[in-house]
Amino acid sequence: MIAARDVTFRAGTATLLQDIVLSVAGGETVALVGPNGAGKSTLLKILSGELQPTRGDVLVKGKGTGSYHARDLAAHRAVLAQSITLTFPFTVEEVVCMGAGDRKTADVTRAVNDALTAVDLADYRHRIMTTLSGGEQQRAHFARILVQLAYGEAEHGPGILLLDEPTASLDLRHQLDLLRLAREKAARGTAVIAVLHDLNLATLFASRIVMLDRGRIVADGTAAETITDAWLERVFKVTTAVGRVPAAGIPFILPHSIGG
Amino acid sequence: MSALADQGAASAGSVRRPVAALVIAGLVLLLAAVALGSVTVGAAGIPLSRLLAVFGVGAGDPAIVARDELVLWSIRIPRIMLAATVGALLAAAGTAMQGLFRNPLADPALVGVSSGAALAAAITIVASDRYAVGRLASLSFEILPLAAFCGGLITTMLLYRIATRYSRTSIAIFLLGGLAIAALANAGIGLLVFLSDDRQLRDITFWMLGSLGGATWSKVAAIAPFLAVAVMIAGFISRGLDLLALGEAEAFHSGIAVERLKRVSIVLIAAATGAAVSVSGVIGFVGIVVPHLLRLVIGPGHRLLLPASILLGASLMMAADSAARVLAAPAEIPIGIITAVIGAPFFLYLLLRQRSLVSL
Numbered sequence: 020m021i022a023a024r025d026v027t028f029r030a031g032t033a034t035l036l037q038d039i040v041l042s043v044a045g046g047e048t049v050a051l052v053g054p055n056g057a058g059k060s061t062l063l064k065i066l067s068g069e070l071q072p073t074r075g076d077v078l079v080k081g082k083g084t085g086s087y088h089a090r091d092l093a094a095h096r097a098v099l100a101q102s103i104t105l106t107f108p109f110t111v112e113e114v115v116c117m118g119a120g121d122r123k124t125a126d127v128t129r130a131v132n133d134a135l136t137a138v139d140l141a142d143y144r145h146r147i148m149t150t151l152s153g154g155e156q157q158r159a160h161f162a163r164i165l166v167q168l169a170y171g172e173a174e175h176g177p178g179i180l181l182l183d184e185p186t187a188s189l190d191l192r193h194q195l196d197l198l199r200l201a202r203e204k205a206a207r208g209t210a211v212i213a214v215l216h217d218l219n220l221a222t223l224f225a226s227r228i229v230m231l232d233r234g235r236i237v238a239d240g241t242a243a244e245t246i247t248d249a250w251l252e253r254v255f256k257v258t259t260a261v262g263r264v265p266a267a268g269i270p271f272i273l274p275h276s277i278g279g
Numbered sequence: 280m281s282a283l284a285d286q287g288a289a290s291a292g293s294v295r296r297p298v299a300a301l302v303i304a305g306l307v308l309l310l311a312a313v314a315l316g317s318v319t320v321g322a323a324g325i326p327l328s329r330l331l332a333v334f335g336v337g338a339g340d341p342a343i344v345a346r347d348e349l350v351l352w353s354i355r356i357p358r359i360m361l362a363a364t365v366g367a368l369l370a371a372a373g374t375a376m377q378g379l380f381r382n383p384l385a386d387p388a389l390v391g392v393s394s395g396a397a398l399a400a401a402i403t404i405v406a407s408d409r410y411a412v413g414r415l416a417s418l419s420f421e422i423l424p425l426a427a428f429c430g431g432l433i434t435t436m437l438l439y440r441i442a443t444r445y446s447r448t449s450i451a452i453f454l455l456g457g458l459a460i461a462a463l464a465n466a467g468i469g470l471l472v473f474l475s476d477d478r479q480l481r482d483i484t485f486w487m488l489g490s491l492g493g494a495t496w497s498k499v500a501a502i503a504p505f506l507a508v509a510v511m512i513a514g515f516i517s518r519g520l521d522l523l524a525l526g527e528a529e530a531f532h533s534g535i536a537v538e539r540l541k542r543v544s545i546v547l548i549a550a551a552t553g554a555a556v557s558v559s560g561v562i563g564f565v566g567i568v569v570p571h572l573l574r575l576v577i578g579p580g581h582r583l584l585l586p587a588s589i590l591l592g593a594s595l596m597m598a599a600d601s602a603a604r605v606l607a608a609p610a611e612i613p614i615g616i617i618t619a620v621i622g623a624p625f626f627l628y629l630l631l632r633q634r635s636l637v638s639l
Contacts, residue, residue: 064528067532068531069528069531069532088536089531089534089535089536089537090534090535090536091534092534093532093533093534094534097532098528098529098532100526100528100529100532103525103526103529104526105524105525106381106382106383106524107383107524107574107579108294108574108578108579109521109524109578109579109580110294110296110578113521113578113579113580114525117521117522117525117533118533120518120533120534121518145293145294145295146293146294147294167533
């Protein structure tokens with residue numbers, strides 16, 4: 020569905036990404052993890068087509084991101100960015116509608132209703148975005164992305180969903196809600212790639228974890244393969260005790276101490 | 280109980296947008312009413328009853344009817360048409376500018392785009408007078424809007440380069456950069472007026488404060504195509520400007536070819552401002568007041584905001600021009616003074632409200 024082929028990205032003299040090889044198929048849920056400055060967000064920007072790699076290329080459904088028209092690319096992949104500042108007083112509904120592009124309003128209403136209900140904001144549709152809390156705004160933007168994905172899917176089949184720290188401003192319940200919605204998308208064939216800081220959420224959510232360190236992919240596999248004491252110590256420089264959630268058997272992480 | 284309370288919290292601060300068709304219909308009615316009012320007032324007042332006589336409804340003294348007819352068709356109506364067109368163009372330019380720069384404080388006159396256009400127009404007048412006395416001088420009405428468009432284009436692009444770094448626009452640098460550009464262009468106009476003996480340039484107040492005096496059908500005809508182009512471009516960029524409010528990256532993610540959107544918007548801003556300035560000089564604040572008032576009522580969506588701005592801009596300018604003609608009759612107040620008296624306090628109010636955004 021989406022593939023980075025030998026991607027290197029430089030900004031000035033700094034090499035932010037080095038020889039990235041990553042291929043994600045429809046139905047996969049991939050968590051990009053790594054310490055601050057590892058290149059996670061940069062990789063997401065490269066995958067979305069927002070940045071073009073210095074070397075190598077990114078293929079979306081077999082075609083380089085640079086050769087798509089912005090409009091066609093938007094029909095195949097959607098991106099939820101980390102923090103979005105809105106200039107003008109749009110309502111929640113107007114923002115969510117933007118996900119539909121220039122489709123006829125009559126058909127859009129249902130998609131918008133579904134998305135608003137999914138993110139638990141149905142009662143907020145007429146509120147001005149800027150009067151909402153950060154987490155509520157994030158959910159409204161996710162609803163917009165869901166609308167964009169729904170239309171892309173209807174026209175071209177399942178696409179790609181890229182999430183940059185989607186849970187950062189959300190409370191626990193809505194963190195889980197958002198990741199569940201993303202995974203439901205994956206179950207219907209969407210390729211989902213999310214930058215996640217919370218490793219415990221990453222192991223709950225992802226079928227595959229890609230660990231970055233200083234611009235390179237250092238580990239790529241299931242949670243059991245990647246979330247281990249050895250990897251965490253090497254990449255994150257922390258001593259942890261990785262346990263297993265009893266019923267599901269997925270790893271969870273508890274640092275030994277805050278140090279000092 | 281708690282569900283009820285939740286619902287109350289959610290609906291508090293809710294906003295309902297009016298129906299688009301009603302908004303447009305209302306603004307068209309307003310435009311018609313203001314136009315009718317403008318026709319009747321002026322140095323030579325033409326009350327409604329005599330107005331009807333000119334259009335063949337009811338009878339009137341033939342001599343007065345003939346005089347009214349002359350006043351109407353050769354002076355009043357071209358002037359009103361010019362006012363409406365200039366207002367529509369300036370409002371369109373202001374709305375597009377605010378959308379492009381993601382900044383509710385943008386106005387073509389405030390940030391030097393109008394001055395840049397005026398300078399280019401003044402240079403053209405002087406150059407055509409000096410170096411091509413015959414043919415070009417008589418053409419200058421037709422080429423003035425084009426020259427002003429070029430001046431506006433250069434200043435808008437310059438401003439964009441100054442204010443935008445790493446795809447973010449700094450509101451403070453935008454306003455201050457615009458101030459510097461305006462000062463420079465105004466100095467250029469002042470110098471040209473000082474050096475020139477051309478009677479078209481002699482009146483500096485025309486360029487600095489704006490005027491719709493000396494309106495003719497040929498001026499209306501010269502800028503009408505620009506309004507047609509502006510209306511067409513407005514339809515083309517409105518969705519893009521909506522998404523641009525989310526940020527450049529988000530607009531791109533949502534399928535907007537951002538670079539093309541910016542280029543087209545800059546052309547619209549320059550063309551609309553240039554055409555308006557070439558016939559009326561620098562008239563400020565229309566571009567900031569109109570879209571802001573409309574946003575309060577109809578919301579910020581550009582698909583409705585742009586056409587509504589064009590209609591309200593036309594009405595507002597006709598009303599301001601009527602005031603300019605009536606308040607000190609038979610003399611005329613430069614219209615820029617009237618728009619500034621209304622617009623400048625309004626701008627200050629917006630500035631104070633946005634103080635946190637403007638902080639350096």
